[in-house]
Amino acid sequence: MSGRVHTKTIPPHERVSSFAPYVSNLDDRLAVYEASRCLMCFDAPCISACPAGINIPEFIYRIKTGNFYGAAKVIRESNILGGECGYVCPVERLCESKCVRRNLNEEPVAISMLQRFAYEKEKLKGLVKFPKSRSKNKKVAVVGAGPAGLSAAYELARMGYGVTVFDANPKPGGLLLYGILPWKAPWSVPESEIDLIKEYGINFVTNKKITDLKSLLKEYDAVFVGIGATKSQKLGIPGEDLNGVYPAQEFLQSVAKWLMGEGKAPDLKGKRVAVIGGGDTAIDAACASVRLGAERVYIVYRRSFAEMPAVPYGRNQAREEGVEFLLLTAPVRILGEKSVEAIECVKMELTEPDSSGRRGVKPIKGSEFRLDVNSVIVAIGQKPDEELLKSYGVKTEKGLIVVDENFSTSIKGIFAGGDAVNGGETVVEAVAEGKKAAAAIDKFLSGGKSPKK
């Protein structure tokens, strides 16, 4: 029996002064030690819990034997964004949640730390490149250079298709650059993986927003749409249009762009900020607010910790950095003349679990109170760009693109995957969907013959 490694982290009061990563990576000795904790289970549940299906025990075994580059190869075989996922995967609810060490009343193997370690070793030698199939003389357009699009583009290029990726932003990466701030994953990580993807001969067209898919179909044999869920859901309460109310997605995008030297970040210096919501995005927005100099940052969430979708790791990070949690609390209206002055909140109570087992909430009458804040960040969910979907003309449901089991949209030849379809899952889920969609596109373009994988 042996305990899990604990990595060094920069103390909260120091780390909030910058957007830099605050968790150190494992050194060789600790990585080999942690790798030796893996039981190497047969038909390991961690693999089943990984959307990308990485052969986790195999890559960990290779770390244990000192074959670090070989470990990276195993990861990259299944996940072209394996380095990024090593940094950003919510492993607490994916692979690590199924680690058999837990059945021994021990902490799970630190899979993500080992995945990061393998990536950092891989980077020293050059990221692993696999052979490409012969050119197929068919072209596929990929709309959106986020995780789903990158994954689909890479898979299709390897299969021999001519691939062009379009993205509205100046740089490819989507969420990886414009949504995930660098304290989670340094941008050098996705950038290195995008550089690797480029080596497969993919054509990237940036600063190009695609609004018409049908004309694309005239030039390309198939189209994959991975435009993500870049817009925030609205609260639908009075005061949402006041100055100082920021939708979380747009807020994070503007912070990211500011860090890249474009435009300005919202001025939160000395402000009191309320972030509404309980997901990972709410945590990100809260921690970003702390780094932008906010005086007090609240997370206002209508349920309790038990129901909170954000992983405990992020919750702890936020708490350490001084974010205050107002649980069982819902906003009623945002108050102010022109700008936000306060939120009127109401305390909530949990109701009995419904048939799905999830507990609902209802307001407690007369429990309204005023929370004095200058800024509100709305992080209650994300959705794809509605206007764009309308112009695409594909069938949608509840604001999401509808696809069949082959990731095919209502328009023949147009496929879709990632957040625009699933409503906002993880990077690794988007990678997995991009991969599966690519296989389906291959099947479609090769006349119904079954895909290779």
Add this chain to the structure above:
Amino acid sequence: MVSKPDISVKFCNLELESPYLLSSAPPTCTGEMIMRAFEAGWAGAVTKTIKPDKTPVYDLKNRFGVMGFETKQMILFENIEEVSKRPVGTWVNEIKEIKRKFPEKALIGSIMAECKEEDWEELARVVSEAGVDMLELNFGCPHGMPERGMGAFIGQRTELIQKLTKAAKRGSSVPVMVKLTPNVTDIAFTAKAAEEAGADAISAINTVLGLIGINIDTFEPIPTVDGMSTFGGLSGPGVKPIGLRCVAQIAQATNIPVSGIGGITTWKDAVEYLLVGAGSVQVCTAVMWRGYRIISDFVDGLTNYLADKGFSSVQEIIGKTLPRLTAWSKLNKDYTVVASINKDLCIKCGLCYVACRDGGYQAIKFEQGKSAEVDEEKCDACSLCTHLCPVPGCITWKKVTK
């Protein structure tokens, strides 16, 4: 309240407060070190091997290497160190001082000389007269010394064992113990030779000849002396099975006491040596790793073990397992068991399944998320699964009648 078990032993002429001796090695390099060990609680010590002043000895730099396994930093230790460089006269003075200050502790003088009877006889006389309680003849060192006709060179030749044991006996005024090398085909054979020549006791094993490893970056063998190396002597936890086997064989073949040596790291290892017939035990590598202080747990652990098992004296366990060691052909071929997996304890890792599939009899069924199951018809009771299951007690034996 049961009275505290007695852990003192009588080993030949020695009245030992416990079975624990320090073996002839770096921890017994000087009188000062031996006396500190005695203060820490060791019952006795064998000096680092004393050689005649005319025999040159060198200490190479460096001379140790280790082999680890997974998270274990050391499971085997190798040395290419020679015997004591210090003059006989220095040792004689220190032996006198140690015995004056610690008359109740056992001091054993380890000696080695070239293959000349008169040298052994003389050295035995000088060292025994200095006041040691017993002599130990080093016929076991497998590195360096054998190239010059000493150490294991002697222990591998029964005629030399006998000739030089007799010579030492002639010179010695105290009992003589012969330390044997495991680097022979049959240690019972060399032990019997020593017994016939008049040895009063045997100690075994000396280190096992080996090559601890190669640096795959530099291609240098380990330990590396200016880029080169030689084969060395292995000790540490990994040699225990070899030591246990040798001690059991010697105990079965001779009628003189055996001092057990080889990979004794904790009191549990010592108990195993006692069970196969060792009348005392000697420790070196574990002390080099963690210091003399480990003696307190050696003593306490053994005492508690004996009390828990209901023994009143350690003498009651010496050789207790020996009657259970027999020839393969005498083992019960009608005894049949099958593996049985406790569903409540199973953590569903599937390791037993893979092991049985690829290294056994394809007798285990497994599906992700479910407990493994034994196909009793196919199970051949090889026991592989019971050893690699990460959960103690999860896979046990079930008796079957066929």
